[in-house]
Amino acid sequence: MRFAIVGSGAVGGYYGAKLQRAGHRVTFLARGAHLAAMRQAGLRVESPLGDFEIAVDATDDPAAVGPVDVVILTVKTYDNGTALPALPPLVGEASVVLTLQNGVDSVDEVAAVVGKPAVVGGATYVATALARPGLIVQTGTHRRVVFGEVFGDLPRLSERVQLIAEALGGADIQAEPVPDARVPLWEKFIYLAPFAALTGAARLPAGHVWSDPHARETFLAAVQEVALVARGEGVPIASDLLDRIVAYMEALPRATRSSLLIDLSQGKRIEVEALQGSVVRRGRALGLPTPIMSALYAVLKPYAAGPPVG
Numbered sequence: 001m002r003f004a005i006v007g008s009g010a011v012g013g014y015y016g017a018k019l020q021r022a023g024h025r026v027t028f029l030a031r032g033a034h035l036a037a038m039r040q041a042g043l044r045v046e047s048p049l050g051d052f053e054i055a056v057d058a059t060d061d062p063a064a065v066g067p068v069d070v071v072i073l074t075v076k077t078y079d080n081g082t083a084l085p086a087l088p089p090l091v092g093e094a095s096v097v098l099t100l101q102n103g104v105d106s107v108d109e110v111a112a113v114v115g116k117p118a119v120v121g122g123a124t125y126v127a128t129a130l131a132r133p134g135l136i137v138q139t140g141t142h143r144r145v146v147f148g149e150v151f152g153d154l155p156r157l158s159e160r161v162q163l164i165a166e167a168l169g170g171a172d173i174q175a176e177p178v179p180d181a182r183v184p185l186w187e188k189f190i191y192l193a194p195f196a197a198l199t200g201a202a203r204l205p206a207g208h209v210w211s212d213p214h215a216r217e218t219f220l221a222a223v224q225e226v227a228l229v230a231r232g233e234g235v236p237i238a239s240d241l242l243d244r245i246v247a248y249m250e251a252l253p254r255a256t257r258s259s260l261l262i263d264l265s266q267g268k269r270i271e272v273e274a275l276q277g278s279v280v281r282r283g284r285a286l287g288l289p290t291p292i293m294s295a296l297y298a299v300l301k302p303y304a305a306g307p308p309v310g
Contacts, residue, residue, distance in 0.1 A: 001167050002068040004090045005029060006083055007075030010128040013136050015072060015173060017045050020054055022171035027065045028058040035060055037134030047138035067092030070164055073099040077274035084113045091118055096160055098147060100124045103274035104189050107150045120161060121181040122147025123188040144174040148181035155179030186230045187237055191245050193275040194222035196260035197296035207254025222292040226279050232286040267307050272300045
């Protein structure tokens with residue numbers, strides 16, 4: 001299959017490299033120093049699963065690429081203003097855009113640009129970092145992608161989703177095709193939005209938040225707020241989701257930091273609008289109260305574009 005990776009950093013670059021290594025034709029869309037490094041020396045992946053290097057086809061011009069079979073979108077949501085306009089030249093009549101962005105807004109935002117029929121939604125679970133331009137480092141061995149249809153007659157496990165799953169699986173990516181991708185998208189969101197909010201607001205990793213009784217109670221109440229919004233939108237989330245989140249938090253290494261906390265600590269932009277802001281806006285539209293998430297959104301919103309000035 002022919003793939004285009006829009007957002008060829010830590011996540012997209014990693015999956016693109018594995019797909020190319022498995023024999024697929026992959027074009028990496030990137031910019032700046034990372035693009036220059038890939039053009040000059042290729043892309044290197046260092047991982048507990050094995051290190052490897054590949055020569056890559058990298059560009060910043062989607063028009064030069066043309067339509068592909070699958071576009072994988074992995075840019076941070078705050079870059080959508082520049083990333084989404086890059087999609088139309090990559091999308092033909094039979095193309096699929098698989099968005100792996102955080103939150104639950106991405107599928108609608110992508111559909112507004114390329115149309116609902118082209119969009120497939122997914123959630124990914126992987127720990128990678130762009131250590132320097134041209135070098136991606138994976139910590140741990142998770143490389144899981146859960147994805148499926150999000151529009152049309154649901155639930156249905158479509159042929160195109162199964163074909164993409166076969167391609168990912170053949171590239172040593174843990175692919176889980178599902179009939180209704182809204183469920184895994186929201187179940188990740190129900191955990192991630194409160195987790196990112198509390199660790200970010202506290203400027204502390206998971207262990208400090210989870211070990212404090214009041215912080216733990218607040219986190220779980222925030223999880224319930226987001227779950228209520230999900231059910232209000234008609235998403236059939238699992239009845240045992242809260243129990244699974246508790247078990248996950250119990251097993252999570254104390255030093256784990258959300259990507260939002262990492263970005264905050266590095267003075268970068270944060271995905272507050274796609275996470276906490278989305279909860280607040282969706283709750284308001286449904287007439288559902290989200291007091292904890294609203295308070296956390298208010299605390300984090302001034303940092304959306306980086307550290308406030310003045």
